[in-house]
Amino acid sequence: MFHPPYIALHLDTAAELGRRRVVVLKGGGGEAEWTGARPLAVHALHPVLGRTEQHWPALADAGGQVEAQDADALFDVWRGRREDAAGSATVIATAALALYACGIDEDPAEAVAHARSLWRSRPVG
DSSP: OOSTHHHHHHHHHHHHTTOSOEEEEEETTSOSSOOSSSOEEEEEEETTTEEEEEEEOOOTTOOSOOOOOSHHHHHHHHTTSSOOHHHHHHHHHHHHHHHHHTTSOSSHHHHHHHHHHHHHTSOOO
């Protein structure tokens, strides 16, 4: 969310629609994504805790620009044939948020560790 007042609007709307779990992001520059390069504010509607706000720290290995910009380069990063620290951090950060948003991991650090494990165990070669 770029505009902070919309965070409450989205959470209120989700609650009115009967959603039990919703995550709204506000990245360092207001972007609704997380590359891991900056801290992230995560606002959630949680089935047990109600409304929560968490501040996820930047990933230590994130930063810089994603180098892989075309499909072949992205495939090479996926297959482990090419290094792209910023690209890998973006995948890990996005997966961590998905794991948290789906309720698979309840703690940000746990979600990041789980996402790193998934990234390391992906099929390469």
